[in-house]
Amino acid sequence: MLGDLNAAQREAVLHAEGPMLVLAGAGSGKTRVLTTRIFNLIREHGVQPSQILAVTFTNKAAGEMRTRLSRLLGGEPTRMWVGTFHAIGARILRAEAACVKRTSAFTIYDEDDILGTVKRIMESKRISPRDFTPKAVHSVISDAKNSLVLPPEYAALAADPLSRVAAQVYADLERTMQEQNAVDFDDLLVLPVEIFQKYPDRLQKYSSKFRYILVDEYQDTNRAQYMLIKLLGQHRNVAVVGDDDQSIYGWRGADIRNILDFEKDFPNARVVRLEENYRSTQPILDLANVVIEGNTQRLGKTLRTSRTGGERVTLVRAADERDEAAYVIDEILGRRRLDRDAKLRDVAILYRTNAQSRAFEEALRRNGLPYSIVGAVRFYDRREIRDVMSYLKLIANPADEEAFRRAIAVPRRGVGDQALSLLSEAARGAGVSMLDAAGRPDLLGTQRPGPRTALGEFAVLVASLRAKAVDAGVDELIEDIIGTIRYGDFLRAEGPDAAERLDNVRELITSAAETVVDDGGEVGLRPLDHFLQRTSLVAGIDQLDANADAVAMMTLHNAKGLEFPIVFVTGLEDGLFPLARAYDDPKQIEEERRLFYVGITRAERKLYLTYADHRRRNGELLPGRPSAFLTPIPKGMLETKETIRARSEGRSAFATFGQRDEGDKETYRPSIRRPGVPVSLSRYGPARFADEAEVSQDAAAYRVGERVKHKTFGSGVIAEMSGNGRELKVRVDFDDPAIGRKTLVAAQAGLERGWE
Helix, strand or coil, X not given: CHHHCCHHHHHXXXXXXXCEEEEECCCCCHHHHHHHHHHHHHHHHCCCHHHEEEEECCHHHHHHHHHHHHHHHCCCCCCCEEEEHHHHHHHHHHHCHHHHCCCCCCEECCHHHHHHHHHHHHHHCCCCCCCCCHHHHHHHHXXXXXXXXXXXXXXXXXXCHHHHHHHHHHHHHHHHHHHCCEECCCHHHHHHHHHHHHCHHHHHHHHHHCCEEEECCHHHCCHHHHHHHHHHCCCCCEEEEECHHHCCCHXXXXXXXXXXXXXXXXXXXXEEEECXXXXXXXXXXXXXXXXXXXXXXXXXXXXECCCCCCCCEEEEEECCHHHHHHHHHHXXXXXXXXXXXXXXXXXXXXXXXXXXXXXXXXXXXXXXXCEEECCCCCXXXXXXXXXXXXHHHHHHCCCCHHHHHHXXXXXXXXXXXXXXXXXXXXXXXXXXXXXXXXXXXXXXXXXXXXXXXXXXXXXXXXXXXXXXXXXXXHHHHXXXXXXXXXXXXXXXXXXXXXXXXXXXXXXXXXHHHXXXXXXXXXXXCCHHHHHHHHHHXXXXXXXXXXXXXXXXXXXXXXXXXXXXXXXXXXXXXXXXXXXXXXXXXXXXXXXXHHXXXXXXXXXXXXXXXEEECEEEECCEEEECXXXXXXXXXXXXXXXXEECHHHHHHCCCEEEEEEEECCCCCEEEEEEEEECCEEEECCCCCCCCCCCCCCCCCCCCCCCCCCEEEECCCEEEEEEEEECCHHHCEEEEEECCCXXXXXXXXXXXXXXXXXXX
């Protein structure tokens, strides 16, 4: 069995005593190393299975490890602890429940349960869920718990309104959970640490039991998980496996310092680098190595393969997101024509944000290609999209009762189930729709004053929107809806995922703006009717079977741990990938670069990278520029292509090759050009226009798409400009959703420019 391992894998497997860090590059066979190491400890060193603790991050990984071990050992390893961090924590808590004032029969609350508990605590403190939702409050409490920040410390640190409200709830939450003999998922990590810190005898019991600890995906551990392993690993036989170059979950509490500082926590640890890749061809690995070298927070390794040959990575410039999607689908179809045995399931389309999926979904459907979305619902089935669409449906068809029921609840108007039941009965008795009944005072006599007023106001609102729909375009109508009902405020009050949901709503506006283009002036349906018909067809596709032959689409985060023969990494533009807000924090930029590295290393045989000259945002077609992550890639490493539209339409910003950098090395360097004004793009900063005819000598020259920073509003991106010289005005989309878009006089705003 050892003969099938390479030298580095054998070193990791044969290491017996003392700490070890295994830096396992993508596709380097880490699962095989983990299971073979456990087998070796049991068979060659006489270690009892009950003395081994193996911790994984997913139930799937734990199940795979058990299966492989059973196959190697010829049977299930008895009394060995193998499971996720949460499963291991629950097992410890069952045995030591009295230490945290529970019994062994405690209940593990799911999300709905814990949100209900938080809501009741908020009600007891007279905190309105309209101001701060239980989900938003629980989210910040969860972050605090996983960082091992206790209620008194959190209360002292709380500086904003949401944090101060959360501090009040946090102080009562543990007592309430004790009374209900319950724990939540965070407690499964936090409470075992609390037990071991408060009760040394319990810590001695478990640290003596587990003579050998193995941890998978160590780069994804948060503070609580890190402390659990550090406390249990006092014997120092701790072996962790991970890849610092694939640490991409900082936004949910993972701390890359845990793996970077492993040698400080466990001095004299053996470090083994698994650098031989069994997944990808060398051209793909060469690109991955070049890209990740841009990070400073890493221990360093170089992926390689013993396989020879392989296609070069292709970089494609498209005109816009529709052109980008058309190219991707044409390439898929072309490969199928060349290879009749090619499977759609061999293809993955990866993107940075879920909102990008729409253009690909529509292009795939137009070409009759089945697809599946991993880790997300289809675009038109997303909750925020369905919320806005309910208004559009009600405007188009006032008799649509389902649309009425959804729209009346967004935002909340104090119209509950009882009020809706009374309204439905009155409408049915009068033979009218619920919307019509809501606008008739004679049918609202049985309603309480609050719902009666809310229903009447809602009927007036819909009537005004219907009047506007006669002349307004669909995109304008959506903008009017979300502004009138203050939908952005509604989403922001719900929690930290508001920004992504708002991005999806903006993408809906983009789709609506394209309706006229798609229709080609077709007569017979109003734009709104045609739009609803088209989106209904897209949303109506049945969910495909996971084993069906379908193109896989997913965000780059969801792609981690997966692999595909053919991969498209799309949307490689500054402000999208990396995200604009990442430029304000070097740590975020490095995490974004690691995410790019993860995307690259998902590909086995062929990798495509794509970017667009322009991309629609809020229904507007805005110029873009290639991602700064492409800058250090040597010229000869990429096969470069342009779509027909990109070539024929031209652009204000396009890529050039062959420019010389400081080391006189041929590199791909994006540049920004306008007729007669060639200006290069520095590695970390935006291009500067220097057209003196448009700006005065004492005013900075700005451009659309450039990032700026305001001393009050923070960082953002210039969306529009008007005027010139000292009268130049810029409209800036600030990163903070609560601030949004502001119009500023450039000469007076004191804007700071550049990424640093």
